[in-house]
Amino acid sequence: MNSLTPPHPADEKSVQETLFARARNAFWLAPMAGITDVCFRQLMDEMNAGVLISELVSAKGLFYNSEKTKNMMRVHPDSKSITGIQLFGESAEDIIRASELVESTGAHFVDINLGCPVKKVVKKGCGAALLRDPVYLENFLSTIKKGIRLPLTVKMRTGWSEEELTIHECVKAAYNSGCEWVAIHGRTRVQGYEGKADWKLIAEVKEKAKLPIIGNGDIRSADQARKRLEESKVDAVMIGRGALRNPGIFNECIGLNNDSSCLKIIRRYQKSLQEYYDTRFSLILLRKFSAWLAFGNPGAAKFRKNMFECITTAEVMEKVEAFFQNENPLPFDDNEEFMMSGHG
Numbered sequence: 001m002n003s004l005t006p007p008h009p010a011d012e013k014s015v016q017e018t019l020f021a022r023a024r025n026a027f028w029l030a031p032m033a034g035i036t037d038v039c040f041r042q043l044m045d046e047m048n049a050g051v052l053i054s055e056l057v058s059a060k061g062l063f064y065n066s067e068k069t070k071n072m073m074r075v076h077p078d079s080k081s082i083t084g085i086q087l088f089g090e091s092a093e094d095i096i097r098a099s100e101l102v103e104s105t106g107a108h109f110v111d112i113n114l115g116c117p118v119k120k121v122v123k124k125g126c127g128a129a130l131l132r133d134p135v136y137l138e139n140f141l142s143t144i145k146k147g148i149r150l151p152l153t154v155k156m157r158t159g160w161s162e163e164e165l166t167i168h169e170c171v172k173a174a175y176n177s178g179c180e181w182v183a184i185h186g187r188t189r190v191q192g193y194e195g196k197a198d199w200k201l202i203a204e205v206k207e208k209a210k211l212p213i214i215g216n217g218d219i220r221s222a223d224q225a226r227k228r229l230e231e232s233k234v235d236a237v238m239i240g241r242g243a244l245r246n247p248g249i250f251n252e253c254i255g256l257n258n259d260s261s262c263l264k265i266i267r268r269y270q271k272s273l274q275e276y277y278d279t280r281f282s283l284i285l286l287r288k289f290s291a292w293l294a295f296g297n298p299g300a301a302k303f304r305k306n307m308f309e310c311i312t313t314a315e316v317m318e319k320v321e322a323f324f325q326n327e328n329p330l331p332f333d334d335n336e337e338f339m340m341s342g343h344g
């Protein structure tokens with residue numbers, strides 16, 4: 001570093017003081033809209049996910065109400081892992097204002113979504129659109145960093161398209177603006193969820209980066225997670241869809257027994273919902289969550305249809321018990337519909 005370069009916040013701290021050093025282990029839960037609410041995050045916390053992140057929350061949405069948006073940001077008081085709230089927005093000022101609310105939830109850091117490929121989001125210049133101009137991005141993140149008290153992290157894709165692979169520049173922008181780490185989903189915005197995550201590129205980024213890099217994309221088993229970690233030399237990996245098919249994956253990653261079937265996890269999720277939401281909203285979440293966990297299993301489409309016809313929790317649980325009774329681990333089909341959409 002030359003004398004004109006401002007010191008990076010992480011350089012000024014001892015390793016023990018960095019946010020990254022507070023991760024419980026190197027296997028983290030990826031943010032997933034509609035899934036990583038406070039109840040699911042807490043279950044994954046109990047199953048040893050190293051870091052937890054909420055689904056993306058609109059910074060603007062927080063000012064127009066909304067109880068629902070605030071609910072998405074709740075942090076469980078017993079959580080052992082540090083928890084981040086992920087925000088998105090086109091205005092740094094909105095994000096700074098929203099971060100005050102994040103702070104009041106007890107969250108440990110603010111994560112900015114730079115990966116959402118959804119048209120409605122990128123059209124406004126948020127999510128993956130911010131990867132198109134690394135100079136603007138650095139300015140944007142620096143403004144946020146200066147305006148908030150909580151540590152700042154980012155999650156991004158590798159760029160807008162194959163022709164616009166801006167990942168190296170964007171990681172540098174994150175470093176220069178004082179972010180604590182960068183999580184990378186190894187696909188471009190244009191790719192959406194097609195093809196495979198580019199772990200070779202993630203490894204190249206890691207080699208050059210001056211801040212912790214978290215690799216993400218297509219990890220489906222604990223063996224794969226450990227292999228990715230070792231081969232790409234990233235500082236940690238994030239697991240999203242793999243945790244839906246195998247909720248005990250984080251336990252397996254750290255060498256513990258996985259005694260968590262989908263059935264067990266749905267039962268526990270249902271109990272947890274009762275603590276957090278009213279009956280109506282609990283029912284909506286329970287039906288949705290059960291449908292997510294059923295994806296890819298034989299008869300999932302019919303089960304999903306049945307779920308949305310249930311009007312009581314008891315009915316949902318009856319169908320869940322029958323459906324997941326003879327649960328065996330199934331191979332992943334990466335072309336399943338549910339594997340192909342999301343917000344990052």
Ligand SMILES: Cc1cc2nc3c(=O)[nH]c(=O)nc-3n(C[C@H](O)[C@H](O)[C@H](O)COP(=O)(O)O)c2cc1C
Pocket residue numbers: 030031032033034035054055056086113115116155185216217218219238239240241242338339341342343344
């Ligand atoms: C249903 C769904 C919702 C998602 N929502 C978010 C989100 O809110 N924020 C985000 O940064 N990424 C989001 N993602 C992307 C995941 O965090 C992750 O980057 C992606 O799924 C690749 O990792 P995986 O193969 O381990 O699932 C979402 C993905 C899915 C499938």
